[in-house]
Amino acid sequence: MFLKLLVLVAVVVGVWQAFKYAQRLQLRREEKARLAGDPKARARENAERAPRAQDLVQCSVCSAYVPSKNPPNCGRPDCPH
Numbered sequence: 804m805f806l807k808l809l810v811l812v813a814v815v816v817g818v819w820q821a822f823k824y825a826q827r828l829q830l831r832r833e834e835k836a837r838l839a840g841d842p843k844a845r846a847r848e849n850a851e852r853a854p855r856a857q858d859l860v861q862c863s864v865c866s867a868y869v870p871s872k873n874p875p876n877c878g879r880p881d882c883p884h
């Protein structure tokens with residue numbers, strides 16, 4: 804009984820250590836790719852940094868909802884953006 808418990812604990816610790824090792828390898832690989840200027844890694848990093856949602860404001864002329872920061876001009880001559 805005690806031996807079974809010991810084996811179980813050893814297996815759990817082994818799996819835990821394996822996960823830690825795999826995580827460290829993954830981090831090292833991503834760091835290396837980032838330093839090498841891998842466009843995929845850079846794109847993933849930018850996506851993580853990018854805002855998830857944007858505030859929108861309604862244009863008083865065309866009634867379209869545009870981002871409150873750097874709103875695009877809708878093309879009408881009296882567009883306030």
Ligand SMILES: [Zn+2]
Pocket residue numbers: 862863864865866867876877878879882883884
């Ligand atoms: Zn407009």
